[in-house]
Amino acid sequence: MKKNLLSTILVSGIIIILAATVVILLIFMKNQPEPNRGILPMVTVEALEPDSSIWGQNFPNQYTTMLQTAQNEDGTLYGGSYLRNKLQVDPRLLTLFAGNAFSKEYNEDRGHEYALIDVNESLRISDKTPGTCYSCKSSDNPLLWQIMGAEAYDATPFAALGKEITHSIGCANCHEANTLKLVVTNPALDTAFKAQGLDWTTFTRQQMRSVVCANCHVEYYMAGDGKLLTLPWENGIKIEDIARYYTDINFKDWLHPDSGAAMIKMQHPDYELYTAGSTHYNAGVACADCHMPYTRDGSVKFSTHNIKSPLLNLAPTCGTCHTDVDYVAERVKIIQDSVFITMIKAEDAIVSAIDAIKKSAANANADLTLIEAARELHRQAQLRWDFIAAENSMGFHNPVEALRILADAIDLARQAESTALRAVK
Numbered sequence: 001m002k003k004n005l006l007s008t009i010l011v012s013g014i015i016i017i018l019a020a021t022v023v024i025l026l027i028f029m030k031n032q033p034e035p036n037r038g039i040l041p042m043v044t045v046e047a048l049e050p051d052s053s054i055w056g057q058n059f060p061n062q063y064t065t066m067l068q069t070a071q072n073e074d075g076t077l078y079g080g081s082y083l084r085n086k087l088q089v090d091p092r093l094l095t096l097f098a099g100n101a102f103s104k105e106y107n108e109d110r111g112h113e114y115a116l117i118d119v120n121e122s123l124r125i126s127d128k129t130p131g132t133c134y135s136c137k138s139s140d141n142p143l144l145w146q147i148m149g150a151e152a153y154d155a156t157p158f159a160a161l162g163k164e165i166t167h168s169i170g171c172a173n174c175h176e177a178n179t180l181k182l183v184v185t186n187p188a189l190d191t192a193f194k195a196q197g198l199d200w201t202t203f204t205r206q207q208m209r210s211v212v213c214a215n216c217h218v219e220y221y222m223a224g225d226g227k228l229l230t231l232p233w234e235n236g237i238k239i240e241d242i243a244r245y246y247t248d249i250n251f252k253d254w255l256h257p258d259s260g261a262a263m264i265k266m267q268h269p270d271y272e273l274y275t276a277g278s279t280h281y282n283a284g285v286a287c288a289d290c291h292m293p294y295t296r297d298g299s300v301k302f303s304t305h306n307i308k309s310p311l312l313n314l315a316p317t318c319g320t321c322h323t324d325v326d327y328v329a330e331r332v333k334i335i336q337d338s339v340f341i342t343m344i345k346a347e348d349a350i351v352s353a354i355d356a357i358k359k360s361a362a363n364a365n366a367d368l369t370l371i372e373a374a375r376e377l378h379r380q381a382q383l384r385w386d387f388i389a390a391e392n393s394m395g396f397h398n399p400v401e402a403l404r405i406l407a408d409a410i411d412l413a414r415q416a417e418s419t420a421l422r423a424v425k
Contacts, residue, residue: 045177048143052170059171059180061297066170066305069111076311078336078394084108092347095354096382099257100265101126109268109392112169112307120162130154130227131161135186136216139170142185150187155226174212182208186215192231209286210271219269219387221251237272239387239405243380252379259357261375266386273391278398285321293317332396339388339395342406346385349413353378356420363424370423377416384409 041058049055056063072081086106087093097103105123115137119125125133132154135141144153144164153161176183184190184200189211193200200211219242223230235241235248246252252262275281280290292303293316310317311332314325322328357374360366384405388395395402 041178047177048146048172049177050138050140050143050167050170050172052139052167052172055171055175055177059302061300061302062305063171066307067113068306069308070113072111072306072308072312074308074312075108076309077333078340079108079309079392080312081111081308082108083110090347092344092351095258095351096347096386097265100254100263102265114168116165116168125158127157127159129158130222131156131158132222132227132229133158134161134165135188135229137169138165139167139172140165142172145185145187151226151228154222154228169216173215182212184211184215186229188220188229188231189214189218192218192233195234196236206284206286209288210275210281213287214271217268217270217392219267219272219390221246221253221264238276239272239384242269242272242387243383246383256354256378259354259375259378260361260371261357261378261382263379264383264386266383266390268390268392269387270392270397273387273393273401274397276398276401278401281398289320290317293320335396335399336394339399339402339406342403342410343385343388343395346381346406346409346413347389349410349417350378350382350385353381353413353416353420356417360420360423365425367423367425370419374416374420374423377412377419381409381412381416384412 043054043057045055045058052063052066069081074080075082075084084107086108087103093106094103097106101124107118110118119133119137135154141153144161148156173185174182182205184193190200200208203211218231220229220231222228232242232245235245246264251264253265254263255261256263270287274287288303290310291307292305293310293313294301295304295316296302311329314329318328319325353374357371357378360374361371388402388406388409391397391402395406
């Protein structure tokens with residue numbers, strides 16, 4: 001009996017001690033600060049802070065690799081981040097862009113650190129240039145858009161707005177301060193998503209690792225007298241959707257002096273081509289997976305911000321999924337060679353169409369209805385060719401779509417040529 005009593009007392013004592021210990025631990029844990037994920041920040045970054053060096057105090061690896069874009073002078077077979085005059089490489093462009101500022105200067109795009117320098121030194125800039133042309137060039141933009149509003153920003157003359165812009169592309173173009181959340185900062189992109197019934201704030205992080213690139217790497221135009229930056233996505237993002245949009249609003253960038261056609265100049269539609277059903281996009285691969293691969297600095301893993309062609313560093317880019325990077329390089333070359341050859345054939349066809357329209361239109365007996373039809377065919381052919389030519393992957397972002405579009409461009413150009421020839425009886 002006494003033995004059972006002692007056992008009961010002992011067990012009860014243990015339970016009381018354990019309970020007291022649990023209570024003490026709970027009280028202690030309650031008074032502790034919330035755990036921090038990662039490294040405590042050195043500084044607090046103000047919302048929309050344009051100076052990336054301030055962000056860099058908290059994220060030195062990302063910042064220092066971003067600065068390396070100023071040193072990228074290695075080219076690939078069909079591009080790269082180095083200064084190259086495309087007009088000298090391909091003289092056909094002088095005919096294709098006759099009457100447009102791109103016939104004055106058309107250089108290869110360089111790294112992000114050169115964005116502001118290159119636009120300020122561009123021969124395409126004049127006293128009539130609107131502030132819109134700064135839209136994809138500076139980390140000052142998100143704050144200026146908030147203060148001024150997109151309409152006032154775009155309507156401000158380029159020279160006047162330039163006094164407020166001193167930083168090249170940087171952290172504030174893609175990230176929310178302190179949280180580093182990926183965000184849409186360009187009002188035109190936000191409006192374009194809304195026009196399609198899409199809410200980018202509901203997108204996954206992996207989706208956003210492509211979407212933030214669309215802050216700049218998209219087709220756009222300047223709408224109205226205020227030159228408001230606008231993405232032609234209302235009907236969709238495929239080339240036929242964009243062409244129909246421009247037709248519906250009767251828009252043109254310039255009138256071609258030789259053919260008389262109302263022309264459209266395409267602007268780096270990388271996001272549209274890639275997301276239009278490409279193999280990699282359908283597999284869930286984001287732009288950053290290939291252009292900003294994960295790397296290490298000691299034990300620290302981070303996404304490099306030295307954004308450049310994956311072909312210049314195959315192991316951490318293509319090698320993440322493909323074991324034989326030599327095979328990958330060979331396949332990329334085959335694809336890009338095919339697109340390039342087809343692109344040049346499209347250029348030849350369009351140049352022939354321009355020549356035919358010019359000659360037929362000069363004939364007093366020409367059928368003006370057929371001349372106008374030929375001009376429309378020229379417009380449609382060239383905007384399709386330019387959709388691929390202005391895109392930065394020589395078709396690799398979506399090879400099947402690129403070749404389909406170029407094939408249509410060739411067909412439309414030959415139709416334009418034959419229609420112009422039939423105009424003269």
